Amino acid sequence: MRARHFLPTFAAAAIALVAAGPAGAQTSGGSTPSTGELDVGVRITGGLDDVGRFQRFGDPRTGPTLDRLRYTRDRDDWTFDFAIDHAGYRDQRYAASVERYGKVKASFEWTAIPLWYGGRSSSPFREAAAGVFRLDDGIQGAVEAGADVSAYASTLQSVDVRSRRDIATASLVYSATPELDLSATFRSTRRVGSMPWSASFGFNNAVELPVTVDHRTNDITTAAEWSNRKGVVRVAYDGSFFGNAVDTLVWDNPVRLTDSTNSRAYIGGDASSQGRMPLWPDSSSHTVSATASAALPARSRATAYVSMGSWLQDAPLVAHTINGAIDPIPLPRDTADAEARIVSMLYRITSRPTPMVWLSAQYRSYDYDNRTPHFAVDDYVRLDGNVAASATGGSEPFDLTRHFFDVDASFTPFRFVAFRAGYARQADDRTYRFVETTVEHTVRVSADATAFSWGSARVQYDHSKRTGEGLDEQVLSDIGEQVSLRQFDISDRDRDRVSATVQVIPVDALGVSASLAVGRERRPDAAFGLQDNDLLGVSVGLDVVPSDLVDLSLSYGYENYSTLQRSRQANPGPQFDDPTRDWSTDMDEDVHTWTAALRLPQVTERTAVQVTYDFVRDTMQYLYGLPADTTLPPVEQLPALRNDFHRASADLEYELSGQLALGIGYRLDKWVVRDFARDAAALNAPLVPGLVNTQYLWVPYDVHQVYARLRYRW
Numbered sequence: 001m002r003a004r005h006f007l008p009t010f011a012a013a014a015i016a017l018v019a020a021g022p023a024g025a026q027t028s029g030g031s032t033p034s035t036g037e038l039d040v041g042v043r044i045t046g047g048l049d050d051v052g053r054f055q056r057f058g059d060p061r062t063g064p065t066l067d068r069l070r071y072t073r074d075r076d077d078w079t080f081d082f083a084i085d086h087a088g089y090r091d092q093r094y095a096a097s098v099e100r101y102g103k104v105k106a107s108f109e110w111t112a113i114p115l116w117y118g119g120r121s122s123s124p125f126r127e128a129a130a131g132v133f134r135l136d137d138g139i140q141g142a143v144e145a146g147a148d149v150s151a152y153a154s155t156l157q158s159v160d161v162r163s164r165r166d167i168a169t170a171s172l173v174y175s176a177t178p179e180l181d182l183s184a185t186f187r188s189t190r191r192v193g194s195m196p197w198s199a200s201f202g203f204n205n206a207v208e209l210p211v212t213v214d215h216r217t218n219d220i221t222t223a224a225e226w227s228n229r230k231g232v233v234r235v236a237y238d239g240s241f242f243g244n245a246v247d248t249l250v251w252d253n254p255v256r257l258t259d260s261t262n263s264r265a266y267i268g269g270d271a272s273s274q275g276r277m278p279l280w281p282d283s284s285s286h287t288v289s290a291t292a293s294a295a296l297p298a299r300s301r302a303t304a305y306v307s308m309g310s311w312l313q314d315a316p317l318v319a320h321t322i323n324g325a326i327d328p329i330p331l332p333r334d335t336a337d338a339e340a341r342i343v344s345m346l347y348r349i350t351s352r353p354t355p356m357v358w359l360s361a362q363y364r365s366y367d368y369d370n371r372t373p374h375f376a377v378d379d380y381v382r383l384d385g386n387v388a389a390s391a392t393g394g395s396e397p398f399d400l401t402r403h404f405f406d407v408d409a410s411f412t413p414f415r416f417v418a419f420r421a422g423y424a425r426q427a428d429d430r431t432y433r434f435v436e437t438t439v440e441h442t443v444r445v446s447a448d449a450t451a452f453s454w455g456s457a458r459v460q461y462d463h464s465k466r467t468g469e470g471l472d473e474q475v476l477s478d479i480g481e482q483v484s485l486r487q488f489d490i491s492d493r494d495r496d497r498v499s500a501t502v503q504v505i506p507v508d509a510l511g512v513s514a515s516l517a518v519g520r521e522r523r524p525d526a527a528f529g530l531q532d533n534d535l536l537g538v539s540v541g542l543d544v545v546p547s548d549l550v551d552l553s554l555s556y557g558y559e560n561y562s563t564l565q566r567s568r569q570a571n572p573g574p575q576f577d578d579p580t581r582d583w584s585t586d587m588d589e590d591v592h593t594w595t596a597a598l599r600l601p602q603v604t605e606r607t608a609v610q611v612t613y614d615f616v617r618d619t620m621q622y623l624y625g626l627p628a629d630t631t632l633p634p635v636e637q638l639p640a641l642r643n644d645f646h647r648a649s650a651d652l653e654y655e656l657s658g659q660l661a662l663g664i665g666y667r668l669d670k671w672v673v674r675d676f677a678r679d680a681a682a683l684n685a686p687l688v689p690g691l692v693n694t695q696y697l698w699v700p701y702d703v704h705q706v707y708a709r710l711r712y713r714w
Contacts, residue, residue: 027395034714039068041709042498049701054669054701055116059090067709077101090114090164105173116162121694122686123150123159123210125251131279133209133251139249140257140273149254159210163193181225190216191433193681196696199251199277202383205269207254208694214245215280223235231294238287238309242280248318250276252575254692259325260655272323272384281315282338300351306344313338321381325480329387332376332394341369358410365404368395390623391479396432403427418448422463428490455503455511482568482576484527492525511543522547551599561592569632589620606655611648618643639676646670653711660712667705673698 022689045062048054055061066087073080078100085093091114097107125133139151170187197211223236256273265271287309294302313336320329382388408422424442432511443482446460468490473483486492497519504512517537523530541555565585570576593616600609620641626632673679678698684691 001226003214003315008564011221017235034071034073036714037068038070038371038712039066039709041065041067041707043705043707046704046706047117053671053699054703055114057091057113057115059086059114060703060705061089061173063089065089065707069167102178103175105376106575107169107171109167109169111167113165113167114162115193115195116163118161118694118699120699121159121161121210121508121693121696122156124155124157124254124687124692125209126157127212130212130214131249132244133249135252135254137257139485140254141254144257145257146567147414149514149689151236152254152687152692156686158532159194159694161194161196161210163195164189165189167192179226179228183221184224185219187219188216189219197249199249199275200269200383201253201255201275202265202385203267203273204232205253205255206691207251207275208692208696209249209251210694211249211279212246215243215477217242230283231292234289234291236289236291238285238289240285242278242283242284247279249313250274250322259323261323261325263386266388266546268381269383269385271325272321274322275384276316276318276322281313283313283315285309285311285488287342295349296349298351300349300353303346305346307342309344311338311340311342317440321384321385323381324385324608326381329381330516333373335374338372339370341367341371343367356412358412360406360409361410363404364402366402368398368400370399370667371398376424380498398433399429399431402427416449416451418450419444420444420448430490433490434475434487435468436472438466438468438490440464440493442702445624453505455505457500459500459501460498462495462497464493464495466491466495468492480572482528486523486526487530488530488533489522491523491529494522494524496520504528507546509546511541511545512539513539513543515539526566528566528568531566532562534560535564536560548601549602551597551601552593553597555593556596557591557593559583559589559593561589561591563587578631580627580629581596582627582630583632583635584625586623586625587620588623589618592617608653608655613649614645614647616643616645618645639674642672642674643675644670644672659714660710663709663711665707665709667707668702669703669705671702672700 009430017023029568042064043060043062045060048060051601053460054388063584066084067085069082069084069307072084078098080099080513081095082096083093083095087094091107095107095109096106101106124135126135128134135152139147139155140150143149166191166496167187169185169187171183173181173183174480175181192214194210197209198206199209199211200206201564203448220239221236224232225232225234227233231624251271253272253276257284259271259273261271287307289305289307290306292303296302315334315336317331319331320326334560343365344367345365346362348360350358350360372395374397377390377392377394379387380390391545404426406422406424408420410418412418422444424439424440424444426436426442430436430438442462442464444460444462446458448456448458450456476483476485497517499517500516501515502513504677506512515538516533519535521533525531537557537559539555539557542553544550545565563586565587566582567584568576568579568582570578571580575581592615595612595614597612598610604607618641622638624635625638626635647670648668649665650667651663653661653663655661675698676682678696680697680699683693683697684693
């Protein structure tokens with residue numbers, strides 16, 4: 001990476017800047033000295049190899065480091081700040097700001113965020129043009145004639161599947177008067193690289209591609225805010241503009257060189273010679289908002305917020321198929337002509353009429369009005385393979401109107417004890433959903449005991465009940481679904497949750513904490529779909545600080561998540577209503593977390609040591625169940641999933657002087673994974689029967705890092 005070649009020069013320049021800082025601070029006019037911190041060094045990483053999971057959002061490679069630079073310069077009427085993190089690496093950050101007190105403040109920040117999917121991928125596809133992936137025609141013809149997809153092995157090439165976001169943000173605040181601020185913020189986010197992408201032709205012909213990513217989002221916010229001791233008024237405009245340089249994907253079929261069609265091509269994936277699909281289209285959104293807040297008598301405050309926005313997208317539409325053996329199906333229009341209007345409101349009032357009573361009430365509404373014209377579809381093309389009749393008749397423009405009301409009251413009869421109760425009601429109206437209206441009522445109560453000499457405690461209970469109206473089971477039947485199916489986000493649901501925390505300090509040197517959370521969800525009217533969703537969480541912690549020289553903390557946490565889902569394996573006809581073909585999936589997951597940290601701030605007068613260790617064990621099991629009178633074949637249970645994560649670190653810092661310190665450290669990151677879907681035992685080859693695979697896997701790793709750094713503060 002080219003930026004790393006400049007790192008030693010840049011670090012030298014930064015050291016020169018730091019060295020000049022204190023001397024340059026000796027100026028007249030009452031200025032204060034500059035302050036800052038410089039952290040430079042070297043890092044050695046072993047065991048990284050092709051591991052992508054460890055470096056998923058970072059760049060831990062071996063090399064010199066300018067890990068941290070902070071510089072602040074204060075004068076009587078202005079201040080300047082500058083910051084650098086991880087200079088020269090893929091996860092680098094630069095920021096600067098300048099402020100003239102009471103008049104203007106400007107800032108700029110640039111951040112890079114890498115996203116690494118894996119470094120061991122390979123693919124027979126070649127990107128002939130942006131978003132166009134081709135295979136060798138001769139091998140395509142041979143596979144169509146009966147050869148195995150392993151024939152593509154001779155054309156495999158390594159593919160580094162990763163992307164990076166570069167985010168630049170500039171902001172300006174101008175104080176036109178002591179009461180009025182004008183502000184503007186511009187943010188530009190560009191993402192480039194590649195990512196694994198599913199691009200299949202049928203159930204028996206799956207394809208993964210390293211799809212090219214090249215898009216940018218520009219966001220702008222402008223606002224005017226007036227405020228004084230009595231209230232605040234703010235008006236703002238927010239705009240977001242998305243552009244995609246690769247908006248269409250075209251790729252060859254690994255088992256077909258010539259176009260054809262047949263009634264079951266969507267299963268075999270052996271019809272079209274190539275596939276085509278649209279990627280993210282260019283779009284924009286615009287929002288105008290107003291906020292007002294005012295102080296009221298009896299220590300009360302009222303706040304109101306209203307926004308009106310529009311989402312727009314009018315990209316050209318892609319034809320139903322690229323398969324030349326299928327007659328073109330006319331499109332009702334050439335572009336998406338998509339538009340939605342959004343109106344959002346919030347009204348809140350809080351009051352503390354007496355020292356013992358606190359009250360709060362709020363109302364929120366959200367109206368998503370989809371104005372996209374109906375897109376009529378009588379026939380469509382399944383996976384570029386064959387023509388089929390549409391079950392819905394075309395697009396179903398989704399609308400949503402949500403009303404949320406919430407009240408809270410707190411009563412403090414004693415100095416350190418408070419009792420709280422609340423009620424909330426959420427009503428959702430939807431179009432083109434199986435349940436048109438849902439209403440959820442939530443009641444919550446809690447008790448808090450805080451600021452006691454022995455510690456604090458809190459317990460809370462929440463109960464909510466969601467019910468729906470307007471269910472049209474005929475719609476489910478029309479699209480071939482079981483009429484007893486309920487979708488989890490709109491089904492009737494009863495939920496209960498209890499949480500409790502306690503912190504005890506028996507003596508000044510010892511602190512003990514514990515927490516408990518229990519949650520239970522039931523969906524009484526759902527014969528198929530999600531039935532239950534439960535959780536249990538327990539944690540305990542211990543902090544021991546016998547003196548200023550020792551700080552020890554230990555903690556353990558346990559979490560359990562379980563769900564139950566029911567389904568029916570049935571084709572249209574007599575099977576469809578046969579309960580002997582029912583089956584269920586019971587998922588149970590346990591997570592154990594141990595953490596330990598030992599801090600010795602003064603092993604000697606100049607030496608500080610810190611040691612930490614974290615261990616997480618996650619096990620998950622899917623159990624398939626059948627009724628006693630089942631007519632389905634016996635179930636072969638899947639193996640359990642397991643993840644073990646270890647992280648250990650040791651850091652020693654020796655103070656050479658009041659401003660300069662030398663540090664050395666070690667870090668271990670180890671991940672052991674067993675996953676029947678994505679580990680090496682399942683997907684460790686680029687070409688397997690029915691799949692061209694990018695090998696996006698869960699790869700275990702055992703990474704060791706050693707580093708040395710020099711830290712200078714002034």
